[in-house]
Amino acid sequence: MAGLDAVILTHAHLDHVGRLPLLVQRGYRGPVYCTAPTAALAETVLLDSARLQVDGYRHDLRRARRQGHADDTVLPPLYEEADVHRALALLRPSLDFGDTQRIAGVRVTPERAGHILGSAYLLLEGSEGRLIMSGDLGNRESGLQLDFTPPPRPTLW
Template sequence: MRLGFLGAAGEVTGSCTLVEAGGVRFLVDCGMFQGGPEARSKNQRALDFGFDVRRIDFVLLTHAHIDHSGLLPRLAMLGYRGPIYATTASIELLEVLLPDSAHIQEKEAEWLLRNRHRRGKGERGIPPPLYSVEQALAALRLLRPVAYGEELKPADNVSVRFHDAGHILGSAWLEVLVGGEGRPRRLIFSGDLGQPDRPVLH
């Protein structure tokens, strides 16, 4: 089993973990880096993820916040066509958040371009949006709903359960069992945790 931490390691944002085990490759979260110019440059460096996204079998999403979901459209843009599993509430939030994220990026790029032209400078050095609104909408079509406590079998030797994390509506911590030779391995992905007994979140 191999784990690759592609973000949220030594920092808070950009959550994305690559798991390779038992002949299966999957991602847990696919988040955008956030926090100003440094985050923008990290997102630009992560444009191709450093691996062939078409070889990913499935994606598990802990919750809808952009630092956990914001690069899903980029993943789809690069050729990923597999399922993205999330709770129904997370999917409903993503239907608003991902197109909005794309819209903000497009408007920010337009503003930077106008600003440079006003100062007599060209377009060079302006990072393009990571994805468009249309590409965000395309990524939404890959989403598949999962209920809390339901056993999901995204691959023959993998079973997953989503449990209420109490962070935001639809947030989950994930219990993943990966089979193969010998005993199955149990992996826990916390996502972001809160207080699941608070009824205001339900």
């Protein structure tokens, strides 16, 4: 984890935040940037994921024991609640749509992705050029959030 300076979350769906506790288990201690709604939703999603994993593990372990299998035939959960809390402590919900900040030497501007509450795509600008990075975009006809902000026109070098 020594080469990793920062993590930036685009949104809080499990397929985008679900490995964050594992990253922390493996030694990452740096900041994890996101929008405030993403931080709030990530807490719910990750705690639920941990609980489901632990409950599933206990269920599978009981079944294996009833069937006479060794305990090591059941895979343990990837993480538990304590791991989630360590990961959540690293969250920095400082990203605001349209505001640029410098993160690990890169200018980062989050814009509305319109996917779920707090979701963003990122305009990343550094000495080597510009990059737009998204998690997921859009969610038609959502009454809960604004539509996504169209990305800037690409420039050719």
